[in-house]
Amino acid sequence: xxxxxxxxxxxxxxxxxxxxxxxxxxxxxxxxxxxxxxxxxxxxxxxxxxxxxxxxxxxxxxxxxxxxxxxxxxxxxxxxxxxxxxxxxxxxxxxxxxxxxxxxxxxxxxx
Amino acid sequence: xxxxxxxxxxxxxxxxxxxxxxxxxxxxxxxxxxxxxxxxxxxxxxxxxxxxxxxxxxxxxxxxxxxxxxxxxxxxxxxxxxxxxxxxxxxxxxxxxxxxxxxxxxxxxxxxxxxx
Numbered sequence: 001x002x003x004x005x006x007x008x009x010x011x012x013x014x015x016x017x018x019x020x021x022x023x024x025x026x027x028x029x030x031x032x033x034x035x036x037x038x039x040x041x042x043x044x045x046x047x048x049x050x051x052x053x054x055x056x057x058x059x060x061x062x063x064x065x066x067x068x069x070x071x072x073x074x075x076x077x078x079x080x081x082x083x084x085x086x087x088x089x090x091x092x093x094x095x096x097x098x099x100x101x102x103x104x105x106x107x108x109x110x111x
Numbered sequence: 112x113x114x115x116x117x118x119x120x121x122x123x124x125x126x127x128x129x130x131x132x133x134x135x136x137x138x139x140x141x142x143x144x145x146x147x148x149x150x151x152x153x154x155x156x157x158x159x160x161x162x163x164x165x166x167x168x169x170x171x172x173x174x175x176x177x178x179x180x181x182x183x184x185x186x187x188x189x190x191x192x193x194x195x196x197x198x199x200x201x202x203x204x205x206x207x208x209x210x211x212x213x214x215x216x217x218x219x220x221x222x223x224x225x226x227x
Contacts (some may be wrong), residue, residue, distance in 0.1 A: 033215065043154065043201060082141040088153060095207045095214050097167045098156035100145065 006089060006102040009107040014110050019076045021105040024069075031066055031070050031092045033099065036085045043088070046074075076111035112225045113137055115204050122174045122187060124192050132187040134224045135184060136204030142166065143185040144216060154201060177207030186211040199223050 007022040025032070034046040049056045049072070051066045056063045062075040077081055086106050090099035116135040124130050142161045146154040147158050158167035160179035171177075175193075179185045189196060198220045205214035 035218070040199065040223075042191075042220040043203075045215055045217055046214050058214040079148075090154075092214075093140070093160075095205075098159060098169055099146075099203075099216055100156065103153050 003045040005082070006087075006105050008036075008105060009103070010106040010108070012108045012110065013079055015081055016077060017079055017109075019079050019083070019107055021087050021089075021107070023072045023074070023102050025072075025089075025091045025100075025102070026070065027100070028092065029067070030094050033090045033092060034063060034072075034074050035088045035090060036059075037088065037104075038085045040084045045086075076107075079107075079109045081109050083107060084109045113133035115202055115217055117200075117219040119222060120220065121225075122221050123144050123227065125227055126192060126194060128192050128226075129190045130192060130224060132189070132200050132202075132224070134185045134187070134202030134204075134219060136185070136202075137206075137207070137217055140206045140217075141183060142205045142207075142214065143183070144201065145171075145185070145187050146201040146218075148158065148199040148221075151227070159162050159189070163177050189224075194226050197224060197226045203214055 031050045033048045035043040047058050049063050060077045065072045073092045086104045088101050090101045092099050118133045143223040144159040145157040148154040156198050157171040158187045159167045163179045174190050176185045203218045205216045
């Protein structure tokens with residue numbers, strides 16, 4: 001990956017448990033975005049957090065951003081089998097510029 | 112809600128052939144991005160266009176070219192195809208949120224290119 005590590009690389013949990021994925025990056029950023037991808041299909045946008053924000057919520061998702069540590073975390077609460085997917089963080093610069101993706105975390109939620 | 116449209120969804124080509132991938136952004140989005148995702152890898156940025164002008168460039172091979180047209184759709188042209196070009200090719204579109212100077216990139220379903 002161009003930008004850093006995602007941790008863990010794979011995560012297997014039971015339905016109803018919480019899942020936490022971490023992302024580290026190397027450069028200064030304008031924003032950080034999280035995406036979900038089901039097995040070789042499209043990337044679904046989950047949430048965007050700007051560099052001047054520290055925490056953001058969307059439904060069962062909670063994202064934190066620590067720019068001093070160049071890291072972010074995605075928490076999925078009360079996980080469901082349908083949450084099984086790969087999760088990618090991507091850091092963005094100014095408008096019109098590329099997203100740089102992390103290596104992704106493969107989440108498996110067992111029912 | 113309308114999403115990003117990509118065509119074709121699947122494409123099989125022989126080595127040294129050419130391919131053209133098309134992307135139709137979400138209505139009123141003015142920026143288009145192209146990414147390549149190899150098997151088991153994260154997406155890699157290729158190129159982007161804002162208002163029909165190239166806005167950023169990544170690791171796009173010289174064999175590839177792209178452009179954005181007056182109706183904002185974009186095409187990625189790939190020539191002298193190699194086995195290593197086999198990948199998922201994503202297009203994403205966005206529009207600037209001027210209040211906060213950021214944009215969310217919305218991805219299309221991708222075109223799966225297989226080079227034999």
